[in-house]
Amino acid sequence: MNDIPEPDRLGDAPHPRMTEQLFGQEAAEAAFLDAWTTGRLHHGWLLTGPRGVGKATLAWRIARFLLTDPAAGADTLDPPAGHPALPRIRALSEPGLMLLRRPWDDKAKKLKTQITVDEVRRLGGFFGMSSGGRRVVIVDPADDLNPSAANAILKLLEEPPAAATLLLISHQPARLLPTIRSRCRVLRLGPLSPDALRAAVVQAGGHEAAAAPLAEGSVGAALELAEGGSDIYEALIDLFARPTLDRARARALADACAGKAGSARLDATIGALARLLHRAARAGLIGPPADAPDAEVAALTRLAPHDAAARAWAKLAQEVGDRIGHARAVNVDPAAIVWDALARIDDQARRI
Incomplete structure (x- = not known):
């Protein structure tokens, strides 16, 4: 047990x-x-x-x-x-x-x-x-x-x-x-302040450097990002910064979540997808975060240039979350779960 x-x-x-x-x-x-x-x-x-x-x-x-x-x-x-x-x-x-x-x-x-x-x-x-x-x-x-x-x-x-x-x-x-x-x-309960986040991350066994702005006040996000989630998020940013989706790279990102060996990777990828949709929705309303790196600023500016885009990304975030939850409940192949989400994000990006 x-x-x-x-x-x-x-x-x-x-x-x-x-x-x-x-x-x-x-x-x-x-x-x-x-x-x-x-x-x-x-x-x-x-x-x-x-x-x-x-x-x-x-x-x-x-x-x-x-x-x-x-x-x-x-x-x-x-x-x-x-x-x-x-x-x-x-x-x-x-x-x-x-x-x-x-x-x-x-x-x-x-x-x-x-x-x-x-x-x-x-x-x-x-x-x-x-x-x-x-x-x-x-x-x-x-x-x-x-x-x-x-x-x-x-x-x-x-x-x-x-x-x-x-x-x-x-x-x-x-x-x-x-x-x-x-x-x-x-x-x-709201997001933690930078000082509280650093203290909580250290208590959880992480390094205070993990309390990066991208974690947005979440200990869970900070630890996830430190354990590979940041690399996955950067890969998503790179995918959607371009006007045309690189399908081969998108497929590789999805296939990395397949099988038992990819279970932890799947959780991190789902977290990264949710983070991208959330930050895109917010960027459409108030612009990219001031502390975002140049690559993310460029991607979010392309994806969410106005209020209408913000509403579209917020709606898609709900839809993708629901589809992922249902797919996991009925044991859909993990790679297919990620590929479906990537395809929907790409489709929305083409409509902006």
Whole structure:
């Protein structure tokens, strides 16, 4: 079991449950503490914001806080040192804690692409066996819930068990059921400041030099870029800086994601594609980033010269994200997933 990858962990960085300090999200921490100290603790919390800004780290800080007998007037989420629940939380053996994430498919020998309803049904036994104290459920991320699982979570939010707190992490809350969103209190986490980003990157085991502007305040993006993502993004910029797509190079970029050996490359490539579309949409409104290198400035200027282009890229970002999510759910060949995205970006570029 120790060889099974954790879907809610980024590469070789420590899992969020092992990360004790949260940088740059003081407002979100203060909002939760205020709800606790005023006796208005909601049963459902939706932690939203860009990937890699500390949503999961905050969820685990909240879980440790709630499961270590916090004082009514607590002024920090830091748990008491030496509390017996802390090692159990790190080992995922704390009776009052349940983590829902994409499960391992033992038959296919890989992680499933969604959180299934069978995972959510485990909560029945969890709440039945832990009825004597506070219970915490972390869903990481709620974006991965399949329709049946999402409806099961909705029922739980509508009729929450006593002393239960559900922490739903979401990178794209607009894609969740509106009824799930309406039954949760939202904690929004924004991009980290440069200083907070550097500190968080070092805590995650990276070098502070990885906290480059291209990461846009995201620890996850910074680590991904440092581990090859920046090279992939530069390759995308080079592809779309030209008026005609170099199909051979585009095909090579897609083929590099094929097979088990390309799984990590696929994740980095999908991240780079999303980054390109996001930055193109923003460039159409306010121009390329001031700190962007000349090659990126040239590419973004070509791709997004006006507001109409910005709207087109934003729409395409949504469409490409949806298609990638569906394709991964039904096990489409990774190379085909990337090639489809590249072809759609090229088609849009020709329309500008």
